[in-house]
Amino acid sequence: MGTAIDPRGYDIDALRERVLPERAGERATSIPQLADADPELCAIALALPDGSVRSTSGGRTPFSIQSAVKPFLFALALADTDGRALERVGIEPTGEAFDAIKLESDTGRPPNPMVNAGAILTCALVQGGSPDARTDRILTGLSRFAGRRLDIDDAVARSEHLLGDRNHALAHLMRAEGTLAVSADDAVAVYASACAVLVDAETLAVMGATLALGGVNPVTGERVVSAEIARDTVAVMATCGVYDGSGRWMRAVGVPAKSSVSGAIVLSAPGSLGAALVSPPLDEQGTSVRGRIAAAELSAGLGLHVFG
Numbered sequence: 001m002g003t004a005i006d007p008r009g010y011d012i013d014a015l016r017e018r019v020l021p022e023r024a025g026e027r028a029t030s031i032p033q034l035a036d037a038d039p040e041l042c043a044i045a046l047a048l049p050d051g052s053v054r055s056t057s058g059g060r061t062p063f064s065i066q067s068a069v070k071p072f073l074f075a076l077a078l079a080d081t082d083g084r085a086l087e088r089v090g091i092e093p094t095g096e097a098f099d100a101i102k103l104e105s106d107t108g109r110p111p112n113p114m115v116n117a118g119a120i121l122t123c124a125l126v127q128g129g130s131p132d133a134r135t136d137r138i139l140t141g142l143s144r145f146a147g148r149r150l151d152i153d154d155a156v157a158r159s160e161h162l163l164g165d166r167n168h169a170l171a172h173l174m175r176a177e178g179t180l181a182v183s184a185d186d187a188v189a190v191y192a193s194a195c196a197v198l199v200d201a202e203t204l205a206v207m208g209a210t211l212a213l214g215g216v217n218p219v220t221g222e223r224v225v226s227a228e229i230a231r232d233t234v235a236v237m238a239t240c241g242v243y244d245g246s247g248r249w250m251r252a253v254g255v256p257a258k259s260s261v262s263g264a265i266v267l268s269a270p271g272s273l274g275a276a277l278v279s280p281p282l283d284e285q286g287t288s289v290r291g292r293i294a295a296a297e298l299s300a301g302l303g304l305h306v307f308g
């Protein structure tokens with residue numbers, strides 16, 4: 001599925017100009033930091049197999065990664081458990097919202113690692129005997145995907161922990177079902193810190209490229225996860241990455257992706273490239289409105305649709 005057009009020549013600034021006038025969507029209100037996000041932020045970044053990275057205006061503006069972290073948490077959990085994470089979390093799409101209070105009825109497992117229940121669990125599966133050790137392990141692993149040292153926005157992490165009532169409910173439910181081995185509060189604390197990791201569009205594009213290119217970071221040349229883990233992660237992004245909008249996303253855009261409430265979308269076009277689109281106003285499924293439109297155009301323009 002090679003690209004139809006050389007992505008090095010694709011005009012991302014013109015694409016940004018085309019989507020910028022779009023005014024639909026609302027910012028997330030779950031924490032004050034997201035409610036206050038700049039609605040005019042609109043950035044597009046591409047990371048290519050030759051290690052080149054480029055972005056539009058806003059491409060280096062930091063924001064909290066939020067749920068765009070979930071594919072990377074899943075990959076790290078697979079790596080740290082020798083693949084046994086797949087016994088602890090399902091991989092079926094839910095057709096429901098990201099924070100639905102729902103586990104698999106027969107197993108008590110979270111339905112998939114791209115919804116909150118699944119990501120709270122994958123955070124608990126990474127190596128580390130304490131919440132701090134697991135948070136460190138996650139930050140180190142994410143930094144290898146990014147090719148640079150990442151940091152946590154402590155104020156965002158605190159807000160996520162304090163205000164994430166549904167996440168606490170999900171963690172307690174998984175405890176009651178015997179699915180979660182650590183305390184509910186510890187699990188939510190680590191998940192809240194993972195969601196609060198600061199990235200920018202360029203960084204997120206490199207992270208997406210690392211998964212798209214078989215687990216090797218194209219900028220540093222470092223193998224971050226095995227090719228099998230990268231493939232499994234991208235497969236689950238394709239089926240579950242845009243929550244209850246995943247089917248429509250795959251039809252219209254056709255590139256495995258993960259959306260997030262910060263308005264970031266990370267794309268992993270298998271064998272081709274990584275991309276990130278960021279703009280805070282969201283649609284009803286929690287997907288950036290401008291990001292969704294830009295992703296469809298980018299996919300069509302570069303021939304990235306996996307069924308194209």
Ligand code: GLU
Pocket residue numbers: 030066067068098099116160164167195259260261262286
């Ligand atoms: N931190 C957010 C939450 O747990 C992530 C949700 C998202 O980005 O879709 O509610």
